[in-house]
Amino acid sequence: MQATTALLTDHYELTMLQGAFTHGTAHRRSVFEVFARQLPGGRRYGVVAGTGRLLDAIEAFRFDDEALAHLSDTHVVDDTTLNWLGDYEFSGDIWGYAEGEPYFPHSPILVVEASFADAVLLETITLSVMNHDSAVAAAASRMIVAAAGRPCIEMGSRRTHEQAAVAAARAAYIAGFNSTSNLRAGQLYGLPTHGTSAHAFTLLHDTERDAFTAQVDTLGKGTTLLVDTYDVAEAVALGVEVAGTDLGAVRLDSGDLLVQAHEVRAQLDALGATKTRIVVTSDLDEHAIGALAAAPVDGYGVGTSLVTGSGAPTAGLVYKLVARENDNKIMVPVEKRSADKSGVGGRKRAARRYNRHGVADAEVIAINGEVTGADHRPLLVPLIRDGEIVGREPLDTARERHHQRRSELPRTALQMSRGEPALPTYYEEQP
Structure with missing residues (x-):
């Protein structure tokens, strides 16, 4: 007890x-x-x-x-x-x-x-x-509807009270979120947990190539590389060069996500990485997710709006x-x-x-x-x-x-x- x-x-x-x-x-x-x-x-x-x-x-x-x-x-x-x-x-x-x-x-x-x-x-x-x-859960359900079958990950732990973060991960899972970044929620409720790296990991290394190489060596080619620390197009090209066309995914966390998603999809396809997925984050809510319905996006990471009930x-x-x-x-x-x-x-x-x-x-x-x-x-x-x-x-x-x-x-x-x-x-x- x-x-x-x-x-x-x-x-x-x-x-x-x-x-x-x-x-x-x-x-x-x-x-x-x-x-x-x-x-x-x-x-x-x-x-x-x-x-x-x-x-x-x-x-x-x-x-x-x-x-x-x-x-x-x-x-x-x-x-x-x-x-x-x-x-x-x-x-x-x-x-x-x-x-x-x-x-x-x-x-x-x-x-x-x-x-x-x-x-x-x-x-x-x-x-x-x-x-x-x-x-x-109500906010999460609306986000799942807007995502129209694309997976969503809960990642709002840094935007709420530490115990509320665990409860939020549980509630989001009930409503259809696939996984959470919160390890305590994973331990208590058996939720799938996922995470790779933040911009700090890229900034730690002398070059973006060094950061990507370290991540791929550690987590494998199926990892998700964060590609908007510096120049997105250069990072996408570098990520495919380091991991090969079997690169799991790239993540976009800033800028005009709709435009960038189309540009990155075209670039990945041209490089032969046709199965590399595109994951987007950056203060998403159900309306932003819905606006990306026509974009070549494969998944969403949602934080602040989710754990605060999206308003x-x-x-x-x-x-x-x-x-x-x-x-x-x-x-x-x-x-x-x-x-x-x-x-x-x-x-x-x-x-x-x-x-x-x-x-x-x-x-x-x-x-x-x-x-x-x-x-x-x-x-x-x-x-x-x-x-x-x-x-x-x-x-x-x-x-x-x-x-x-x-x-x-x-x-x-x-x-x-x-x-x-x-x-x-x-x-x-x-x-």
Whole structure:
């Protein structure tokens, strides 16, 4: 088990807990839901990611002696609450959209049912994990669509927090990225890792020939040479001279990539290196990748835009109480009613509706009941039952799921322009 995650939370989660204990409401059965009121930036769909990491974080959500001492020394909560926290272990139920599943506004992508005390403590860690990972996965999915089958490598470690970089690599892989430059992500999640050299390696050597020779001698002719440290045309010619026509690839990291890609492809072909691939980097996002669709590019390396959600660094997910027991032990719906942040009360169940061609055409959410119909696919799967994790799965399963479920969306979902969500959301209220 990883180190405790219990203090990766907000102060007010614990003061709410203490207040609920004081007034005898802490053990009321409650239902919290995670959803987004809207998709960021006029996007057509979101992507659920972070579920596996969240399950690990919940498993490690224990208040050890050091955490309890800190809470005591800083007077965050009283002794009664501290004693309860010392024995805390989530004992409720959690359902969620399976990792890799697309989602839409108001999709209940996570449903937590437990006592208020049990469930409220998980709010911050849940949103921290899922807002980050879902934002990265959504950006990555758009990039994969724009790449149209050309491989993408995640290489954003130097553009974000060191732990966020690992999570971002995982989320990008779910959405379809082929590999990552991050070795820790490779170790933790079994992701393929790749990397060759930076401009510093070329600048280290007395000549570009010396640098290329050193790299080819070390990594073989199949390596990727970075050819824009000085003059691109000279470097391409030199790279083929050093490695031969079996040179694996050249990488372009600056300048007008569209023009350069055509020029370099023509030069490589003229030199007989017809199988040498062209990889481009340099602050790419889904729009830049899409603009290179007609260029002779064989792969993309994406960094900053990917790990920052390509302009949407959070998925906008919220964790809201939607139902709870009253004094008669009856579950009643509750909802926030503020003008621009209203919610829909009641315990939800969700399904995706399909037309006769197998294309999704709606997200259907039942309140206080089940969605029925042969053309509906239920979306919520069990993740934790009575405190026991039951929803772990291999990362490749989430990756394959995302590829399949994205292919079931209408064609409008794959547009890069701002627009309405690809699927409308309908509510079905049960008696």
